Amino acid sequence: MEVNIKDVVVPGDVAVEIMKSSEKERVILGPGLRRDCDRVLVTKAGVLKRRKPAIFYVDSYQKRYVPNRGENVVGIVTQKAGDIYRVDIGAGELASLSYLAFEGATKKNRPDIVVGDVIFAKLLVASKGMEPELICVDSHGKKGKLGVLSPDGMLFDCSLSLARKLLHPSCQLLTLLAKEQAYEIAIGMNGKIWMKARSVHETIAACNAILAAENTPPAEMPALCSSIARNLLRIS
Template sequence: MNASEGDVVVPGDVVQLPAKSGGKLILGPGLMKVREEVHVTKCGVLRKGGNHIYYVDSRQKKYVPAKGECVLGVVTNARGEMFRVDIGSSDEASVSYLAFENATKKNRPLINVGDVIFGKLLVASKDMEPELVCVDSHGKKGRLGVLPEGGFLFSCSLNLVRKILKPTCPLLETLGKELAYEVVVGMNGMVWVRTNSVRETILVCNAILNMETLENHQIEHAVQELVYQLSSC
């Protein structure tokens, strides 16, 4: 079938994507190239992201690791030179102590069980366990690494994560106009939030969780309503 953005697709469908001038298309979750054809591997809606990325948008709850995606995880164990990280997938991810900025054999990063890590998937395959890295190609951590203490980590649907990360979604910007907060969003459906008080943290978490079924023009009003309810308590 010749599917276009917004079409409903099912496993086994063969989609014909437009050719990208000067390079190749990037296939995201739900799409797989078999010889010269692009096959659908799960039910959902065909979507187009930035930089000629195509993927299948589905309401799945279990995260399937995809190479290059940034995810949040909790350190569960430390074995020798590797740390084990729960990223919400069927298998725990691993990350080497050398995968952090300025890390050497003599200068190991201070990481404890229970710490929250924001990393990028370096390896993601059905035949291998996921592997994380917390530096970019230049060895700089940027936004990656161990997150500071005092934050709150919670889970939401993968569909909601993709929604709030879209440039057209006004949620995070609208919240920033009402209160000061920090937020880190992982493509694995985990969100980390830190504010100045427990009440504000609850407000931000509720605002994010309640936005899944709202349209963009409804979000600003919904956030203002939550802020009003918090101030009147």
């Protein structure tokens, strides 16, 4: 069936508008779209979206993470095998993380990571046939925001679309939550979220707020945050 922008689409649909709009300019096909000769086919169920100038993608609900190069993910170290760590990032396969991929790490000076640690890392390699590879430094060898997350936080899973919703520049939830309490958070594109606030109560409350945000429209988010804060006051 032929579909247009903002339509609900299913795999196999033909996105006609993309071919029409793109006589001269380069078109970027995001997740959920693929090219077949000079047609563009939909491969995921969701809503077909467009971002200026010519970026098209399917906004879909998904829980299984498929690694993509350059994405930031939260993972759990599950194994130490020779000179690499195996990290569970929720993909079909465990990701590998070299012990040299940390700031200031050398062959003699290994990073202090044990099995069970939670890390925030960037995907360096992610292709269909190979195991994903993580890295905890940027191209300048600086760690930046990546690295081990402290063990007194809490890790929980959510859908990939919620992770995307939180990371969207127009999402106000994180700043609204910051007005109620101090916290730090690491949101992975793989739908794993690590959260730490001042106390266990606060951490759990903030986690609940984030999970509740999945089905909350942006307009109701201030109300959500204040109700969480009110509940916290009642407990303490």
